[in-house]
Amino acid sequence: MVRYTHPEMFYLFIPLTFVLIWYAIQGKKLRFGLEALGIASVKKFLLNRVKYSRIRLRSRLIVLGIIFILLASVGPQIGMKLTELKREGVDIFILLDTSTSMNAVDVKPSRIEKAKYELGRLLNKLEGDRAGLIAFAGSAHLHCPLTEDYSASRLFLNMMDTDIITTQGTDLAAAIQLALDHVENDDEKFKVFVLVSDGEDHQGAAVTLAEQARELGIIIHTLGVGTSAGGPIPIYDENGNRMEFKKNHSGQVVTSTLNESMLDEIARITGGLYIRIENQVNAITPLLNEIDQMEKREFKSHVFSQYEDRYQVFLVIGLILFLTEFLIPTRTQKEMGWEGRFTRE
Secondary structure, three states: EEOOOOHHHHHHHHHHHHHHHHHHHHHHHHHHHHHHOOOOOHHHHHHHEEHHHHHHHHHHHHHHHHHHHHHOOOEEEEEEEEEEEEEOOEEEEEEOOOOOHOOOOOOOOOOOHHHHHHHHHHHHHHHOOEEEEEEOOOOOOEEEEEEHHHHHHHHHHHHOOOOOOOEEEEEEHHHHHHHHHOOOOOOOHHHEEEEEEOOOOOOOOOHHHHHHHHHOEEEEEEEOOOOOOOOEOEEEOOOOOOOEEOOOOOEOOEEEEEOOHHHHHHHHOOOOOEEEEEEOOOOOOOOOOOOOHHEEEEEEEEEEEEEEHHHHHHHHHHHHHHHHHHHHOOOOHHHHHHOOOOOOO
């Protein structure tokens, strides 16, 4: 793969093309002029010390040298260098609840938007850690595998909403189980799960899986998004406009409240933190500090570094062509005597 640091320099080939055309025209005129000098014997005598083949060779060397110098000026960069990157960090799986209850507006602008904002701050603070994303509602799905590319992680995070999973409900256990399935078998103590939800677990097996995570040395931090008073769940149309609020079978507006007890228990079992996220700023600062103080391990991974410059090759070739042209003689030392006859009328 090739790219150029100064592609605008390719425009220099335009005036070079006109110069070469003018040079070809002038060379043709010169050849016609030499033909007009006289008969072959006269031209041979007058021009016997000039080597036209060497003159043509020198001209071509000059043209080639200019072309290679111009190629060097565009700054070609060829290929990418494979290097081994060593870093220290932990593997962090973010488990984000995308059920419809996360649309509740007791936290502004909504629970899920507030959660995405705080998780974006978490990704911005990571250094050397790998982050992965799992979306869950009635089922759980791997949304972004573990990666140290935080730009990709933020992109996938911004794409998450309450429509990403069609199976509705809130299955905390499915999210935890999926995260456990994707962690490596070695060095589990360097694994962290960040469970983000309003705590409305409809299955009830999350506590059992939390105990399993504790046995593997995995810490689960929980972020409870919402308020104890709760809030209504808006229903939106296809254009994103709010139509009404979700109602139960009796026609009453459903109020979704934060279930802190479930999230707090999961965090307590695994030795993690439970943090309530409402409308306050810097809500996850304790979590950032906790991850920063964790024991880190060294990761080794092969990465592609930046393109390598190759302009030096073209520059050296161009200079060699100029030097060669300078050293090629166009005249010979041999003198030719006149072999013709003079006549008188």
